[in-house]
Amino acid sequence: xxxxxxxxxxxxxxxxxxxxxxxxxxxxxxxxxxxxxxxxxxxxxxxxxxxxxxxxxxxxxxxxxxxxxxxxxxx
Amino acid sequence: xxxxxxxxxxxxxxxxxxxxxxxxxxxxxxxxxxxxxxxxxxxxxxxxxxxxxxxxxxxxxxxxxxxxxxxxxxxxxxxxxxxxxxxxxxxxxxxxxxxxxxxxxxxxxxxxxxxxxxxxxxxxxxxxxxxxxxxxxxxxxxxxxxxxxxxxxxxxxxxxxxxxxxxxxxxxxxxxxxxxxxxxxxxxxxxxxxxxxxxxxxxxxxxxxxxxxxxxxxxxxxxxxxxxxxxxxxxxxxxxxxxxxxxxxxxxxxxxxxxxxxxxxxxxxxxxxxxxxxxxxxxxxxxxxxxxxxxxxxx
Numbered sequence: 001x002x003x004x005x006x007x008x009x010x011x012x013x014x015x016x017x018x019x020x021x022x023x024x025x026x027x028x029x030x031x032x033x034x035x036x037x038x039x040x041x042x043x044x045x046x047x048x049x050x051x052x053x054x055x056x057x058x059x060x061x062x063x064x065x066x067x068x069x070x071x072x073x074x075x
Numbered sequence: 076x077x078x079x080x081x082x083x084x085x086x087x088x089x090x091x092x093x094x095x096x097x098x099x100x101x102x103x104x105x106x107x108x109x110x111x112x113x114x115x116x117x118x119x120x121x122x123x124x125x126x127x128x129x130x131x132x133x134x135x136x137x138x139x140x141x142x143x144x145x146x147x148x149x150x151x152x153x154x155x156x157x158x159x160x161x162x163x164x165x166x167x168x169x170x171x172x173x174x175x176x177x178x179x180x181x182x183x184x185x186x187x188x189x190x191x192x193x194x195x196x197x198x199x200x201x202x203x204x205x206x207x208x209x210x211x212x213x214x215x216x217x218x219x220x221x222x223x224x225x226x227x228x229x230x231x232x233x234x235x236x237x238x239x240x241x242x243x244x245x246x247x248x249x250x251x252x253x254x255x256x257x258x259x260x261x262x263x264x265x266x267x268x269x270x271x272x273x274x275x276x277x278x279x280x281x282x283x284x285x286x287x288x289x290x291x292x293x294x295x296x297x298x299x300x301x302x303x304x305x306x307x308x309x310x311x312x313x314x315x316x317x318x319x320x321x322x323x324x325x326x327x328x329x330x331x332x333x334x335x336x337x338x339x340x341x342x343x344x345x346x347x348x349x350x351x352x353x354x355x356x357x358x359x360x361x362x363x364x365x366x367x368x369x370x371x372x373x374x
Contacts, residue, residue: 055357059305066308069315073117 006071013068021061028053112322122148153239157226196221200360204367221359228351241310250303253362261369273372309354313347
């Protein structure tokens with residue numbers, strides 16, 4: 001078990017990172033869709049800002065995933 | 076190293092056209108080199124001293140000067156290719172602008188295509204964040220940053236190419252450059268001491284000041300660090316996902332797995348094209364946003 005603990009840790013870490021990122025981006029997309037539903041003519045700026053927010057959240061998620069990947073690589 | 080169960084001691088069966096095309100397309104022949112899929116993935120992601128052209132391997136010169144490793148590596152060559160490509164594209168664009176001087180005619184040819192991107196980055200990113208005067212002054216830097224990052228990102232998706240921005244040293248260099256631009260533009264605008272005073276918002280109660288100083292100084296370093304890590308992580312994660320899906324073919328040791336693996340890999344590659352554009356835009360936009368903050372501290 002001790003030999004495989006790093007792999008377990010990395011796998012659980014990556015899964016949790018995706019949970020957080022997915023939830024955050026899901027809420028972001030929901031708000032953006034609400035905004036577009038209220039004001040269809042603002043769809044352009046709302047969409048652009050949504051993409052920017054999604055990229056920033058995704059940045060944090062992927063940083064966590066890369067660091068989990070490091071656990072396996074630096075074995 | 077990552078060991079895959081059952082991968083040792085088998086011969087890779089002669090694959091369907093799918094698997095062979097996919098493997099060749101990714102410049103791999105990787106399973107031909109080793110049965111260790113983990114090592115193959117690492118070989119593709121990381122920098123190396125050989126340029127893998129599919130049928131040959133070009134060994135690049137290793138140069139050690141003054142205790143520094145200044146070798147020409149795969150990613151260095153890719154950055155040179157990106158630079159040469161950009162010079163070529165914009166030289167062609169210049170030709171398309173030839174009949175244009177103030178006549179109000181539309182640009183032709185390559186200029187027409189590049190004008191979309193250039194005007195978008197200049198207007199939405201550069202001028203909006205930096206204002207008219209500084210925007211025009213810094214537009215060459217911002218545009219160069221955007222197109223260089225975009226080209227490096229996209230070069231990783233073509234056969235024989237490799238993502239230079241998937242190397243943390245490259246993105247760290249770009250982030251250090253952004254950090255220097257942020258500080259130097261602020262110092263040039265406000266003078267040396269006033270620039271550091273502008274870090275902290277004005278009009279705060281005195282007891283909050285120590286905390287704000289620590290927070291702002293940390294923020295000054297964290298922001299370029301996040302730029303570096305964001306670009307690096309996005310590029311590397313995408314490529315690891317593509318290689319992992321294609322590696323399923325070799326893990327399952329079956330050519331039939333390619334019917335699932337190759338469409339998945341193609342899907343992720345399409346996503347990677349989008350991510351390449353998006354990450355170039357995000358890096359450029361955040362850099363110009365931070366330069367704008369240091370030029371116009373409107374706290």
